[in-house]
Amino acid sequence: xxxxxxxxxxxxxxxxxxxxxxxxxxxxxxxxxxxxxxxxxxxxxxxxxxxxxxxxxxxxxxxxxxxxxxxxxxxxxxxxxxxxxxxxxxxxxxxxxxxxxxxxxxxxxxxxxxxxxxxxxxxxxxxxxxxxxxxxxxxxxxxxxxxxxxxxxxxxxxxxxxxxxxxxxxxxxxxxxxxxxxxxxxxxxxxxxxxxxxxxxxxxxxxxxxxxxxxxxxxxxxxxxxxxxxxxxxxxxxxxxxxxxxxxxxxxxx
Amino acid sequence: xxxxxxxxxxxxxxxxxxxxxxxxxxxxxxxxxxxxxxxxxxxxxxxxxxxxxxxxxxxxxxxxxxxxxxxxxxxxxxxxxxxxxxxxxxxxxxxxxxxxxxxxxxxxxxxxxxxxxxxxxxxxxxxxxxxxxxxxxxxxxxxxxxxxxxxxxxxxxxxxxxxxxxxxxxxxxxxxxxxxxxxxxxxxxxxxxxxxxxxxxxxxxxxxxxxxxxxxxxxxxxxxxxxxxxxxxxxxxxxxxxxxxxxxxxxxxxxxxxxxxxxxxxxxxxxxxxxxxxxxxxxxxxxxxxxxxxxxxxxxxxxxxxxxxxxxxxxxxxxxxxxxxxxxxxxxxxxxxxxxxxxxxxxxxxxxxxxxxxxxxxxxxxxxxxxxxxxxxxxxxxxxxxxxxxxxxxxxxxxxxxxxxxxxxxxxxxxxxxxxxxxxxxxxxxxxxxxxxxxxxxxxxxxxxxxxxxxxxxxxxxxxxxxxxxxxxxxxxxxxx
Numbered sequence: 001x002x003x004x005x006x007x008x009x010x011x012x013x014x015x016x017x018x019x020x021x022x023x024x025x026x027x028x029x030x031x032x033x034x035x036x037x038x039x040x041x042x043x044x045x046x047x048x049x050x051x052x053x054x055x056x057x058x059x060x061x062x063x064x065x066x067x068x069x070x071x072x073x074x075x076x077x078x079x080x081x082x083x084x085x086x087x088x089x090x091x092x093x094x095x096x097x098x099x100x101x102x103x104x105x106x107x108x109x110x111x112x113x114x115x116x117x118x119x120x121x122x123x124x125x126x127x128x129x130x131x132x133x134x135x136x137x138x139x140x141x142x143x144x145x146x147x148x149x150x151x152x153x154x155x156x157x158x159x160x161x162x163x164x165x166x167x168x169x170x171x172x173x174x175x176x177x178x179x180x181x182x183x184x185x186x187x188x189x190x191x192x193x194x195x196x197x198x199x200x201x202x203x204x205x206x207x208x209x210x211x212x213x214x215x216x217x218x219x220x221x222x223x224x225x226x227x228x229x230x231x232x233x234x235x236x237x238x239x240x241x242x243x244x245x246x247x248x249x250x251x252x253x254x
Numbered sequence: 255x256x257x258x259x260x261x262x263x264x265x266x267x268x269x270x271x272x273x274x275x276x277x278x279x280x281x282x283x284x285x286x287x288x289x290x291x292x293x294x295x296x297x298x299x300x301x302x303x304x305x306x307x308x309x310x311x312x313x314x315x316x317x318x319x320x321x322x323x324x325x326x327x328x329x330x331x332x333x334x335x336x337x338x339x340x341x342x343x344x345x346x347x348x349x350x351x352x353x354x355x356x357x358x359x360x361x362x363x364x365x366x367x368x369x370x371x372x373x374x375x376x377x378x379x380x381x382x383x384x385x386x387x388x389x390x391x392x393x394x395x396x397x398x399x400x401x402x403x404x405x406x407x408x409x410x411x412x413x414x415x416x417x418x419x420x421x422x423x424x425x426x427x428x429x430x431x432x433x434x435x436x437x438x439x440x441x442x443x444x445x446x447x448x449x450x451x452x453x454x455x456x457x458x459x460x461x462x463x464x465x466x467x468x469x470x471x472x473x474x475x476x477x478x479x480x481x482x483x484x485x486x487x488x489x490x491x492x493x494x495x496x497x498x499x500x501x502x503x504x505x506x507x508x509x510x511x512x513x514x515x516x517x518x519x520x521x522x523x524x525x526x527x528x529x530x531x532x533x534x535x536x537x538x539x540x541x542x543x544x545x546x547x548x549x550x551x552x553x554x555x556x557x558x559x560x561x562x563x564x565x566x567x568x569x570x571x572x573x574x575x576x577x578x579x580x581x582x583x584x585x586x587x588x589x590x591x592x593x594x595x596x597x598x599x600x601x602x603x604x605x606x607x608x609x610x611x612x613x614x615x616x617x618x619x620x621x622x623x624x625x626x627x628x629x630x631x632x633x634x635x636x637x638x639x640x641x642x643x644x645x646x647x648x649x650x651x652x653x654x655x656x657x658x659x660x661x662x663x664x665x666x667x668x669x670x671x672x673x674x675x676x677x678x679x680x681x682x683x684x685x686x687x688x689x690x691x692x693x694x695x696x697x698x699x700x701x702x703x704x705x706x707x708x709x710x711x712x713x714x715x716x717x718x719x720x721x722x723x724x725x726x727x728x729x730x731x732x733x734x735x
Contacts, residue, residue, distance in 0.1 A: 046691050053680075076692040084690075088683045092705030101701070102691040109692065141705070158691065 001026050001048075001063060001197050002166060007038075008057035009046050016042045018222035019058065024166070026195040031208055031233060035241045040201045041085065043219070044170040047199070048082040049075050063165070077109040080163030083155040083172050089144040093194070096138040099124055103161050126161040130190060130226035132183050149180035156187040167191070169200045173207040185210030205237035220248050286335045289313060292440050299409055300476070302416055312429035312439030319433045325596035326625040326657055327565050329538065332503055339441045339474075352713035356599045359469055365595075403487075404449040407462055408476050411447035418449060426509035426546045434505040434567075435542040437475050440730075442507070443478035447588045450516075459715055461490040475506040481516035483549065490718060493522040497600040504563075506541045514549030514576065519557070521714055525721055526562035527634040533592025533621075536564025543570035547579035547605075555582040556599065557713040559722045561729040564593060569627065571600035574608035576635075581610040584710040586722075588729045589622030589654070598628035598659075602667070603639035615707050619730055625657040632669040647677040648706055650699075650730065700727045 002024040009017040016039045020025055026031055027206070033042050035150040047060070049072040060067040067075065104114040115123065128135060131153040134168050143151055152172055159167055163195070169188070188198065188211050200211055208216075208230065217224045220241070226232065235240040236244070273529055283294055292313045296306040321332070368445045404415060412419050429439035450456055481487055504526065510518050520543075529536025539562075543553035556570040572581025583599035601610035610630070618624040624647065647656035658675050680702060688698035704711070706721050712721045 011524065028677050039453050048686075050686055071690040072686060073692055082690050087680065088687045090684055090687070090702060090705055092708035097693075098701070101693065101697070105692040105694075105697070138304075162691070254558055 002100070003061040004056035004058070006059075007043075007055070007060060008241075009042060009053050009055050011042070011053050013093050016053070016058075016222055017046070020134040020219075020222075020224060022217070022224070024197050024199070026197055027193065028215065029192065029198040029200060029211065029218045030211045031211075031213035032199060032219055033203070033216060033233065033236060035245070036203065038219040039222045040203075040219050041170055043163070044082060044199070044201050047075075047168055048072065048080060051247045070209075076162075077106060081159050081162055081164035081167045083152070083159060083167065083169045085171040085174055086154055086247055087143045087146075087151045089146075090142040091144055093142045094138070095142050096124070098142050099138070099158065099161060102158065106162055123155045123161065126158075127157055130160055131156045131187050133157065149177065149183075152176060152180060152184050153187075156184055160187065160191060163191075164196070166199070168201070170201050171203060172200070173202055173204060181207065182210060205233045208233045218244050220244055221252075225251075261573060269654070270582075277414070281711060283338065283340045285338050287313075287337070287339055287441065291339055294591075295443075296439055298340060299412070299504045299676075301412055303422060305412060307565065308423070308429070310441050312436050313441075315430055315637035316369040316433065316436035316440055319410060319436055321433055325567050325627075326623065326659070327567065327594040327596050329565055329594075332538070334437075337503060340443070343452075347439035394458075396566070400668055401454050402451040402458070403454060403456055406447055408442070408445040408447050408478070411478075415447070416447070419447070419478070422478055422509070422511065424509075426544050427507050427510055427542050432542060433719070434540040435507055436540070438476060438505045438507045438651055442474045442476040445506070446477065447477075448479040448487060450479075450481045452482040453484045454482075455485065456487040459488045459490050468514050468689070473504055475504075477506070477508040479508075479510045479518055479520070480550075481510075481512045481518050483513045484515045485513075486517040486519075488519040488521070488715065490521050490715065491639045492521075492525065502538055504539045504541070506543075506596060508541070508570075510541040510554055512545070512547050512549060512576075512579075513553045516549060517555075518552045519544065519555045520545070520570075521718060522556075522558040522560075523718065523725065524558065524560045524566075527564075528562050528591065528593050529564040531591050533564070536593070539563035539568065540565075540566045541568040543568065544573065544600075545571065546573045547576050547581065547608075549579070550576040550605070551578045552576050553580040555584070555713065556585040557710065558586070558593065558597075559710070559725065560585070560587040560597060561725055563595075566593075566595040566597050569599055570599045571602065572610060573602045573604065574610065575604045576648050577605040578607045579605055580608070582713075583610075583612045583614070583711045585614045585711045586617070586707045586726070587615070587626075588617045588726060589619065589624045590729055591620040593620075593622045595623070596625040596627055598626045598645075600629040601631070601641055603630075603632040603641070605635040606635070606637045606639075608636055608639050610639075610641045612641070612645070613709050614643075614645045614701065616645075616656055616709055617650065617703060617706070617726075617730070618648040618656050623655040623657070625659060627659040629659075629661040629663070630671055631663040632671070634668050636666050637668050639666065639671075641669075641671045643671075643673045645673075645675045646706070647675075648650075648703070649677065649679045696727070696731070703727075703730060 004020055004022040007020040009015055020043060032040050032043060042053060055068055073132060100120050107114055133153050138152065143154065146154060172184055184205065200213060213230055216228055216230060218226040283291065286426050289310060292309050293306060297307055311645050429433050429436050431541060448460060479489060511519060512518050526537040526539060547554055554572050558570065560566055570583060574581050581601050587595045587597050589595050598614060599612055613624050616624040616626055626645045628643065630641045630643065645658050649656055656677055660673055662671060664671060689695060690703055693701065703726055711722060714722055
């Protein structure tokens with residue numbers, strides 16, 4: 001599904017990713033972990049197509065297409081969804097209208113008929129239960145005045161509505177209490193299917209207690225320095241990141 | 255709106271199509287302005303002597319004034335002797351089909367969702383009158399007349415209701431008010447007159463769509479609306495379709511007056527030709543609009559969506575004379591390319607417990623300059639006056655400008671005045687977020703901008719609000735990225 005080869009990225013002349021390789025098959029859940037400043041969020045943003053990041057080398061293939069050639073909205077319509085670490089507030093735009101327009105934009109691109117107001121309401125009501133949100137929030141402006149937990153649940157609701165092929169969760173657990181964390185994780189688990197893949201970017205292991213990954217990669221200093229299964233996450237929880245840093249620094253000193 | 259009202263409105267719109275293509279002979283007088291020209295205008299319009307004299311007084315006063323230079327706009331000096339001050343409505347040369355119309359214009363019509371027949375009418379293509387327009391005109395006139403409502407052109411009102419015109423003309427905006435008001439008073443061409451009698455709630459939105467030949471009276475328009483005790487009316491002015499006009503200078507005057515417990519809601523969509531992408535051409539729109547809340551508990555609301563004109567100079571104001579009276583100003587002003595706007599409001603609190611609200615949303619794009627200028631004045635006797643002002647500016651790109659000039663004069667210590675102002679750039683973060691959800695860049699910008707303007711659009715009548723949103727999208731096309 002996604003094939004990242006030797007991806008190099010810089011921002012304002014500063015090299016952030018220094019050759020990332022990553023293969024993701026349909027239905028797999030990959031966790032990307034690493035200390036602060038290792039480039040985790042950069043990887044998520046580059047996959048979604050954020051402009052500030054300059055790709056200086058390597059390639060990314062998504063469903064057989066050159067992902068780096070696609071615009072942000074094209075990537076979204078092709079099934080890439082990014083759950084933001086800090087979803088931005090958009091004043092005056094009602095959440096329900098926003099949900100309606102993104103669902104219909106997605107349907108239109110798939111050649112499906114747009115939903116009318118009634119069908120839309122039914123769909124949203126069905127999905128909103130999954131993230132345990134009050135319907136009142138539909139009337140509020142998008143993300144405006146939402147608590148941290150509400151913002152993340154709103155992200156999960158959008159994911160449930162758009163049914164992406166590849167979902168990239170950028171530090172979705174940051175700032176969440178344990179209850180909110182569980183709700184978010186449950187939403188992800190309900191959406192796990194045989195052909196839907198996830199990239200879960202996280203600093204802490206605790207999210208992975210709920211979303212059990214197939215693979216764990218440790219990013220340090222712009223490179224994936226270690227990959228393994230879910231036990232690697234537990235090892236990191238126990239020992240911290242220092243031993244990984246030391247190993248990696250020793251290798252690069254050779 | 256009831257079914258019969260909807261039908262009525264549809265029919266009267268057809269009436270307007272007919273009006274636009276009606277054949278009226280062309281008649282103009284030479285360029286320039288002097289007392290003879292003022293007399294000639296008055297004579298051609300068969301006005302009573304008192305009105306001729308009033309125009310002359312205005313003209314004499316105008317000669318003592320100089321053009322204001324305080325607005326934050328720049329333009330070459332206007333040669334007032336190089337303007338034709340009277341032209342009877344011209345017959346438009348009709349095209350045979352839409353194929354002959356500028357495709358750019360058609361594309362805009364398409365985006366605004368204007369029906370095909372109306373497109374033809376706006377573009378000056380010959381249309382068949384779909385229904386008998388005379389009967390429709392009679393229908394709505396009868397309906398309004400039953401209630402004692404007068405809604406007519408200004409010239410017609412001068413002939414049919416001279417006592418009302420004589421009593422109220424210049425009572426809110428005297429000809430001595432300012433340079434352009436004086437000029438308008440001397441040479442005004444036509445406009446609208448509305449009179450709502452005591453206790454009558456006008457059952458339909460009064461729109462300039464209803465009136466024949468409206469389009470040809472744009473240059474020096476004069477509008478007067480009087481709402482008697484306990485009455486109410488909603489008036490719509492303008493049109494979202496692009497308006498081209500060879501007259502560069504527009505100087506209108508609008509006067510509103512509400513008696514005890516009366517309400518006037520005045521909504522404008524202004525989309526005059528803004529000039530081309532390089533700033534050539536475009537209308538100079540120098541307008542004086544003022545409402546007087548004469549009676550207690552009366553209310554005047556101005557709502558405006560300004561997207562057109564090369565230069566806009568306009569401050570729809572409220573004088574809150576009656577105790578407990580309310581003034582409101584809701585504005586969206588968009589400037590793109592090389593447009594300049596200096597617009598805002600004045601809220602003059604004279605009566606006790608008067609309240610005013612100002613919500614101004616400026617959007618600047620391209621190389622344009624957009625200024626908010628507003629005065630809140632609380633007089634000595636205005637106990638417990640309350641004003642809330644919110645002035646927001648949105649910048650699109652880094653070559654445009656946004657400015658805020660708030661003035662505050664408070665002479666009564668019980669007044670409560672709140673002012674909030676923000677300036678923001680259209681956020682890359684917001685754009686990225688919306689596009690990541692699959693919206694195109696254009697849709698993403700429209701979503702953000704319409705959200706930003708929501709408080710103002712909420713004040714517009716429903717159909718107008720929908721058109722205004724589309725208009726905004728067109729005005730800002732190509733302004734980002």
